[in-house]
Amino acid sequence: MGGSLYPESLIRVHTDFLYKSIMGNTHSVSNSSKLSLKCADEARAAVLAFFKAPPEYTVIFTPNATAALKLVGESYPFIEGSHYLLCADSHNSVHGIRQFATSRGAGVCYIPSTNHGGFDPHTTKSILLRHRLAKDLPPSLFAITGQSNITNSKAPLSTIELAQSLGYHTLLDAAALAPTSSFSLTETPVDAMVISFYKMFGFPTGVGALIVKKSFLKILERPWFAGGTVEVVQVPGNIVTRSQEPHEQFEDGTINYLTLPAVTDGLRFLSAYLPFLPLRLSCLVFHMATSLSKMRHDSTRIPVVRILSRVPSRPLMSVGELSDTGSTVSLIFFDPLGQMIPNSFIEYAATKQNISLRTGCMCNPGGAAAILGIQEDMKKLYPGVTLKDFEHAVGRELGVVRISLGLGSNFQDVWNVLNFVQQLTNEEWRSGMWNQWARDGGDTILESVGQAI
CATH class of the missing domain: 3.90.1150.10 (Aspartate Aminotransferase, domain 1)
Structure with missing residues (x-):
């Protein structure tokens, strides 16, 4: 059905933790808030370890994989002359980024699907080369679906390396790939990837993540700010100082701190089974x-x-x-x-x-x-x-x-x-x-x- 069955042991462990603990909003310094922040940091570290991410990566928690994709789409610096390249065999959340691209004058180019889904690597190479980039050309984004949720096709991840060598920024939708396949960001250092935890181990819902290079975050331009993303706001006025931590600049409002301990436990659970x-x-x-x-x-x-x-x-x-x-x-x-x-x-x-x-x-x-x-x-x-x-x-x-x-x-x-x-x-x-x-x-x-x- 698109969501994993949640293990009884995971629910019991998390329920017991909540029964014995008091969690507070992470935007405070109380003892309960410090516990929430500690659990959030542990969850962030667990995600990075699970995907074997090098030190240049960080984790931004979002409500789901769709929100993570939207975060990239609304913040990517599309301008006239930019291109957004994506596969026809993709989730609507990946297609939706084209709205941000076209509204800013960027071109949208589709990589056609084969009759059995996925894409042909040779066709994809030709399309990437056709829109070949250079240092003096506008930034362009290539989005790839790791595993199709309807055709069951797995994308050849070597295409990511090719796109990066041509100057594209790369975005991987791993929502369907991550639940049953091992993936290493050390071996395939995509600029950003999105996941949804309930698809991986069933619980919790309402939590996804954008796993992203800090260098990629620096080029993103957020169209607004919210509670938690800023340190100082001038009112009335136009002065805004963003939060110092890169991930805090992109986590709007309060993160789902009550369920983040379950993310850590869920990744530990999945790690034991994933090899088999x-x-x-x-x-x-x-x-x-x-x-x-x-x-x-x-x-x-x-x-x-x-x-x-x-x-x-x-x-x-x-x-x-x-x-x-x-x-x-x-x-x-x-x-x-x-x-x-x-x-x-x-x-x-x-x-x-x-x-x-x-x-x-x-x-x-x-x-x-x-x-x-x-x-x-x-x-x-x-x-x-x-x-x-x-x-x-x-x-x-x-x-x-x-x-x-x-x-x-x-x-x-x-x-x-x-x-x-x-x-x-x-x-x-x-x-x-x-x-x-x-x-x-x-x-x-x-x-x-x-x-x-």
Whole structure:
């Protein structure tokens, strides 16, 4: 579902800590505030250690990964002649930075997605070279998605080194990558990267981070100031003295100090499991994808599903190996006649089996368009278009069904999914479930997009 299951032990440890401690606002010098500041500093150090960050990095806590991306977008010194380069297979929060770029006269250039998501390294190299920078040219930003949340593609991180050698500043969206893959800022010294902790170990929500080079922070220009970001403010007047600590200049208001101790404990928890996660998850995903591909309807032998996302080329064989994909499977379902079964029905039927799936475009329209083959339809969109308009034009619900595996997933989870899909091959079971769904309003959804029932 895009968020990791939180471990019972993490909740117990954090609850016990809060029960025995009194935390205060970090913008004070009381004993409770000193404890909060100590915990915040420990969390910052834990994040840097987890990602093997060299001394030139610092951590800015944000409400989530989206807020961290927005922080870069609103502060980056885009001017006329600058460029913002990004991958089509990216989260909407990465696409949103283009608003800041275009409002200041900068150009926006997209790196196209392949039919299976991600991007072609040779095409990307050509585009980067086309906008090649020199010391006397305006600053430009290259944003890369470490792992797609819908196509399951992993980006070749060597592209970051190429972009930096050409003079680009680099921004890595690691929100989907960090939960199940090891990443070292020593080996890949990106200028800035964003993460979200609930995606990594489930708790706490409402806390993300921008892990960033201090030298990169110096070129960012904040469009405003707030409590905690300043030391002196002239009122009335125009004089503002920023906080001395680089991270404090970018942490608006009060940080989520009550939950930061859980970040430290959560990283410690994940560190113990992360070396083994790629091995376990690649085996589970490989088995699930292989089994799903073999399933056929009883009456016509038509395949039940079509997997659209990338799947591991092979299951890993040893601890320490890294998979060439993530651990999600995006797919669509078909009836015995080969017609697509609505995603909303699949989600409804899965819910009745206590299985949590996600349907839609996963806030990644570029990746979704690529694997669904609707890039040409995307070009026809017009100002003010709604999702219902788009679906009506295409003639069906848009999006995919996504099955996500992560820190807490095991073989029983995969078996439950396979058993559920197997039930869909049974005409009697499927018809009964369809009638329930129709009574609960499912047919209204289809009528709104012009899809036949």
